[in-house]
Structure formats: structure tokens, C-alpha cells
Amino acid sequence: MPSENITTRRQFMTASDSTRIAYYVDDFTDPWKEPQTLFMTHPAMSSARRLYAFVPHLARHYRVVRMDMRGHGSSPVPSPDLPLTRERLMQDLLELQNHLGVERAHFLGAAGGGYLAQWLAIAHPERVLSILLFASKPGLKHSQAASWIPQIEAKGLRPFLLETIGDRFPPGYADKEHIAWFVDEIARNDIEFIKRFILKMTGLYWMDEVGAIRCPTLIVAPGDESIGDGGAYPEMHQRIPTSELLVYDGGRHNIGDYLADRCAADALAFLRRHFP
């Protein structure tokens, strides 16, 4: 019985290194108008499915396009001999933007997905209307993320996630079924590729480049960020003159999951304020 919204509008694009990229379009705007496009990119170890809650808030006003980053969700795992670099990941999103014929767009990213939005704003400002970042710092280098890999290998992915769930959800988060679904979703990905991806991200940090970002930038920061350095958010805000900083007091890393409606509402308010 079909009840999965995610598969009904799935399409594929072939990236310039022959890797297939899955994407999903949701558009409930008035068909006789020309809406702006909002791309959304999910966290690492995730997929476009995890961004479902954002869609209805935003798709009445924007054409929403969710991309599965290479190797995640329905985007097949790329061959190990294909380079996995910052440039390649950004290029996937840029090529999707070209594929859809969108000159300039908004880019919303949660955690690792926000890296792609930042890279685009730095390298291709002419293609970017705004970026909206949720728990997304300039890289994972100054974090404990590198220690995740040996832990995953020693304990298994699910036990590792459940043990460290306090980094992602607030203490005493009541919806246990949500956490179970969350863990299941992560476990759907290819574990070897996940490890490769995390390892790559932990080697990158580009705080010294964010000052080049000139578009309206929303930085939403979990107030109690415990993955990486929470001080990175105000530092980003200081360096990006066109940015706004919104702190969710007491928030943990996965605000895009357990506060999705709030995040989407703040995203919509930001967009409408800057692009009436």
C-alpha cells in the first residue's frame, strides 16, 4: 500500500562523474505564478526523507527540491575510486540546479547538508539568493566525530547511535518512537560509505572562508550543541555581515529532526522578510 510521499516524486539526474543523484520536487504554489526555488540538503547519515516535515511549511510558497547527497537515500553509493571531495559534493548540487534550469535559488541545509549551501555561497554567489543553516558549522574538524567511526565499528551503528542519542536529542525527549524511527533511517544508509563520508568531513574546516558569503544567511544554532564547538555559530555570524543568528536555547544537534516545524517556520519567516 503506497503511503510514502517520498517515492512518488523521485527523479534522477546523472552527475558529471556519471554518479546518479536522486531528487524530489514538491510544489504547491499557484501554477500561474513563478515561485522561487528552495533546495534542501539533509544531514550526513541521512536522506531527503528526514526533511519531510519542512515541506508543507515551505512548498506553498516555494518550489521545494530535496536532494539525496551522493551515497545517501536513493542516490547510489558512488564507486570508491571516484573522488569524494568538497568540490564534488558542491558540484552535485550545482549540477542539479543547472539540470532544473534554475538561475538563482535559496539553499537550506541541516548539519552536514548545510555544508553544501555554504560552499555554494562561497564559490558561486551569483547562483545563490540566500542560505539557511540549521546546526551547520564550517566543517566537522573540531569535533569528536572522528571518534564515531571506531565506535561504530566496535559496537555497531544502532547501539552507537542509541548510546550517544543525548548529543542529538534533548535529555528526556519523550517521543521514543521518533528516536526509533530516526535510528532506523540512519541504518538504511550504506555503512561503509557513511564512514568514508564522516572521515572526509572531519578533515575539513573553512571558517576562514565564510566571510566571503554575501547573501542573506540564516544561522540557527542549537543552544546546547555538543557535536563540535558551539562557539562556531556566533563566530560565523560575526564573520558573515549579512547573517542573522537564531539560538534555540537548550537545543541539541538534531533540531532539524525534533524541532522541524519550528525550524521550517523560522526559515519561512526569514525568507519572507528578505524576499517579500
Next chain:
Amino acid sequence: MPYVERPGAPTLHYVVDDFTDPWKNAPYLILQHGNGRSAQFWYSWVPYLSRFYKIVRPDVRGLGRSSADFNLETEFTLETCVDDVRAIIDHLGADSVHFCGESMGGMIGMALATLHPSRVRTLTLVSTPVSINERGKVTFTAQDPAAGKAGSVDTWLEASNRNMRFPPDADPGLVTWYNAEFKKNRREVQAAMGELVNRANVASYLANIKVPVLGLYPTNGPLTTPEQEQMLINSIQDLRLIHMPASYHKVQMIFPAACATHLLHFIARYDGVPCREN
């Protein structure tokens, strides 16, 4: 997108939009279009509803992407339309659903609620009359002569839009889109449904509707006149009537946010589904 295949009956197409929390197994809400239209005409309601309910938008047989492989003369009745909806509810694997129909779609809903009460949790009627008066009658034909000639769909659309469907200050883009989308459907099916609509009368169903009913109606609507409304009020046991601030028929497209919000609150009260406004 899902298709329902059945022996001896046309294949039906419907759209599902579901942005609910997957672990909550949200209930289904069917949005049924009316005369000559299709699932597409509900697009503006979906964002207000789909975070809390799985939204199902069927295409009536022969319209949208549903098959026209059936006898237009003998197999296009209120009963076959009801059977089609029941087939979709079965295909969803649902015991019961919420049903919301606009105009003729609401008439299908009334018949469904009477004939298959256990499958319907609540019924919402959007601009649904008991029978169609002169202002609402379909006058174009399957032959669809050139625009401007009697019996053409263009002539009928222009006149009926002006006379009853949209206010004079409606967004011209909306009206243009409405006409273009309407004309995408098979004319012979629309003409046949028009005949069904022209003679439809659901008066005999009203007193047998046992489920809670919400009405979302224009104020002094051109088709849903005070006399028509009074018949609903007199005969439907559990009816709540809300009037939108316009005296034109197509409140579905003039007030999508308000209508969808009224609908959401109505059905959520029934299920106890939390639907906070964030």
C-alpha cells in the same frame, strides 16, 4: 502515483501527499473534486493538511489520470462514483477515512456516507448543493464547437465563471489557470458528468447521514442558496455550517487556507490528532 485496477471497472488514479510523522500512522483524508475537474484542483489545500493527515486526491473515472474505459451512458452514476471511492479506500488498506468533497464531490460523499457509513469518519461538504439550479447547469456538449458558439466549453466557462464561480476581483491568473486545467480533461466525460450533475438530487440521502458533517459554504451562494442550505440544516443530524466571506461558488479556490484550516480542526477533533500551529 497509485492506480487501482479492478476487473470490469475503469482503473482509477489518485494522488497521495503525506508529510506526517511516519511512526504515528496518521489517518487518511480524501479530497474529492467535483464536476469535470480533477485532483489537481486541490493543490492549495495540501500544505495545510498533509503534516497531520495522509491526503488522498482521487481523479473521478474518466477525468485526470483515471481511465475512461467505461460506458458513459450507463456507467457514470452516483453509485458507480461511490463504488470507485470505496475501491480507493480498500486500496489504501483503511477501515475508514475522512471525506471532503467540493460541489458534486460532496454529493458523492453524501451517498458514500449513507451507503457505506462504516467507512466514513466525518463528511465535509464544500459548496455542495442538494440539487443544481439553473445557474449551475452544465450546458456544453461533448462535441465542443469553437469558442463563442453555443454548446462550447469556452462559452460555458466564461459565463459560469462570471455568473457564479469567481468574484469579479479574483486573480485573473487563477481564472485563466482554472479554464486551462478544466479543458485538459476529456470533453465527452465532462459532458456526461455534466448530465449527471444536472439531474442529481441528494435530498433522499440527507436524513440518513449519521456521521458528523461540516459545511464550508459561500455566503448566499449562487448554487448553495439559503433554500438549499435550509434543506441540509433540516435533514442532516449533525451538521455544522461555516460561511466564507464571499458569495461565489468556488470557495475551495478562493479561501484555501481558511477552508483547509476549518477542515483540519474538524477532523482532528474527531480523531484527537494533535495539530499544533507551531
